[in-house]
Amino acid sequence: MKTAIVGGGVGGLITALLLTKQGIKVEIFEKESRLGGRLAFVERNGYRIDEGPTIVLLPEMLTSILEEAGISSDQYELIQCDPLYSLNYPDGTVYTKYASLSRxxxxxxxxxxxxxxxxxxxxxxxxxxxxxxxxxxxxxxxxxxxxxxxxxxxxxxxxxxxxxxxxxxxxxxxxxxxxxxxxxxxxxxxxxxxxxxxxxxxxxxxxxHAHGIYYLKGGYASLVEVLERELKRHNVPIHLNHKVDKLVLHGNRAQGIIANGKKRLFHSVILNGDFPKTASVIDKQEKPYIPSSGCVLFYFGLNRRYDQGNIHQFFMSPDFHHHMKQVFKSKEIPDAPSFYAFNPSKIDPTLAPEGKSVLYVLVPVPSGTHIDWSKQEAFKEKMLQEIEERAFPGIKEATEWMEIRTPNEAERFGLYQGGSFGIAPELRQSGVFRPQVKPYSYDNVFAVGASVHPGGGIPIVMQGAKLLADYIAREKHAIMKGGTIHEVHRESIPTV
Incomplete structure (x- = not known):
């Protein structure tokens, strides 16, 4: 059995490793020049900082699935964050969260x-x-x-x-x-x-509080290097700069893919792009979903360090409810937004030249294509002033380089309506209502990623990869027994 994985995000990479352990031959096709999807670095002149996810949650789930995929814990280092983070309110209140219940x-x-x-x-x-x-x-x-x-x-x-x-x-x-x-x-x-x-x-x-918050030494995106090394150890073919334009479909089955204009045959196909955007490869109209929020992201390379404060900090809006209304309801540029700051150089000196540091600031904003962020210099300048006044005094003077990314860049990268986290976790897009690991009527087309059940966040996407690999294992077992996946699946579900 030979499977094509369309997309080299963390969901696709974990799925590839889990299926390889089942004896299934897989090939990965990635449209970019690198693997990892949203797990990536912004790198410049000896500086390196995570581009996307930063907070490591559910460490036991993460390490367990990595172990199942063949990645032992000595291949990466998790550092516990304690304090977890602090919240800074406009009235001067600072509330800090800790790992210890008594503290x-x-x-x-x-x-x-x-x-x-x-x-x-x-x-x-x-x-x-x-x-x-x-x-x-x-x-x-x-x-x-x-x-x-x-x-x-x-x-x-x-x-x-x-x-x-x-x-x-x-x-x-x-x-x-x-x-x-x-x-x-x-x-x-x-x-x-x-x-x-x-x-x-x-x-x-x-x-x-219950499981802790962790930091992956070297940055969350360094996990991609670990996964890629393991895939290469198993001789998994990885095709970078290969955009899959269409699936080759016949009846209710996929026979393969067309990548970079070339037809390739496979027994099954797994889609690992942002799910709403994958409809184009099977000639289906894109179904409307509620997108997740967008982000304006500031990445800094600084000629100094900020050792005060915690690695993770939140700076709250004077009116958080109003900020959320502007992001999710009225879909307008927020007046006075809350923002999140990530200062990994506080505990990881490997990310910048000696005596220098990197910094990441995330501002929740509306997703969608109705805002031309290239014309919103006033908002960006306002946020820079806010960052300097509330969080990091002197940051403008200390900045050696700065990069800003918006929902417009996210949309161009392939994220649905510029939302940074897959489709939104609304009730009608959660659980059974979310796209599943077998989302279409085609017998051999599957899906994994942040917009697919069980949802977004790196450990949860990895759990989705495990659900998919387990489903395919049951399907193999059903075929070997001469039954159907439906019958075997029902046997695995406890009845009341």
Missing amino acids: QLEEIKRVFPGEEEHFIQFMEDMKTRFSIGKRAFLEKDFVHKRDFWTLENLKNLWKLKAYQTVHSMTASHFNDSRLQEAYSLQTLYVGGNPYSSPAMYSLIPYSE
């Missing part, structure tokens, strides 16, 4: 007295929900819709309070609006609106 309670008592018991209750509540959500949704595919609509899952959805939003969930636990923001902004990690994303995404802030 966190001390911090809450200092900053938000009277909320200590509310935090304990929040963590206990989320612990139960995390266990349910991981088992019932993260670890299962829903290719067959009825596997989702079981009595057990309906009970689970009720326990997870999927009918609530993330913000309404946190508001039911905390009184202070600043604390509510501190435990709901995490939907932005996957491009979601805290005021409309379903409450199951409240599991992200819980996981930060």
Whole structure:
């Protein structure tokens, strides 16, 4: 059996390794000159900083899937971030999150007295929900819709309070609006609106405390080098600068691909581009989805270091709710946005020349193509001033180089409507409603990536790759037994 993987993002790379372990021959076709997709570096003059994801969540899931793919933990180094990060409010309040429960309670008592018991209750509540959500949704595919609509899952959805939003969930636990923001902004990690994303995404802030936040030494994108090395060890063919224009389809099956004008035959095809954009390769009209939020990203190479503050910091808007409305509802350039700063040189001296540093600032903005960001110099200048005044004094003078990227660049790269995180984590785009690992009626066309179940974020995309590899393994088993994948899949789903 020979499989083409269209796209060399982390989902495609992990899938390739997992399928190789099953004895399936795979070939990777990547339209860019490098692998990794959103896992990439901005590099210049001895400086290197992550272009996309920065916060390593769910470390146990990440390391477990890497181990299953053949990557041992001695091939990379995870550094725990403790403190996790700090939140800086316009009124001068600074709230810091810690790995230790006792230290966190001390911090809450200092900053938000009277909320200590509310935090304990929040963590206990989320612990139960995390266990349910991981088992019932993260670890299962829903290719067959009825596997989702079981009595057990309906009970689970009720326990997870999927009918609530993330913000309404946190508001039911905390009184202070600043604390509510501190435990709901995490939907932005996957491009979601805290005021409309379903409450199951409240599991992200819980996981930060329960499982920790980590930094991958050398930058998150250095993981791509590790994966590529393992693929080459298995002699997996990797075709860079190969754009797949079409699948070769016959009846309800794909027979291969057309890449760079050349027809190549395969037994199956896996699509690893941003899912809504993959419709073009099978001559389908692009289905409308709600895109995730966009980002304006500032990358700096500095002639000095900023050793104060934490590696991760959030600088909150005077009106966070209004900022979210502008990003997700009115789709306009925000007046006074919150922003996130990533200062990895604080703990990793390998990213810049000695005595110098790199810095990354992310501003949530609307996705879509209606804003011409090349004409928004006033907004960029305003944000630079805000970064200097609130976060890094003297940064303008210390800047040796700066690069700015916007949703326009993201759209050109192939991200749906310039959204940075796949399709948005709305209720109607989560779980069974999200594209699945077998998204079309074609028997041998599959998908993996941030817009495919279970969703965005590097460990979750890797979990999606595992779901896909497991599904294909069951399919192989079914064929060998002379049955069908539908029959074998049903056998693997517990009934109520």
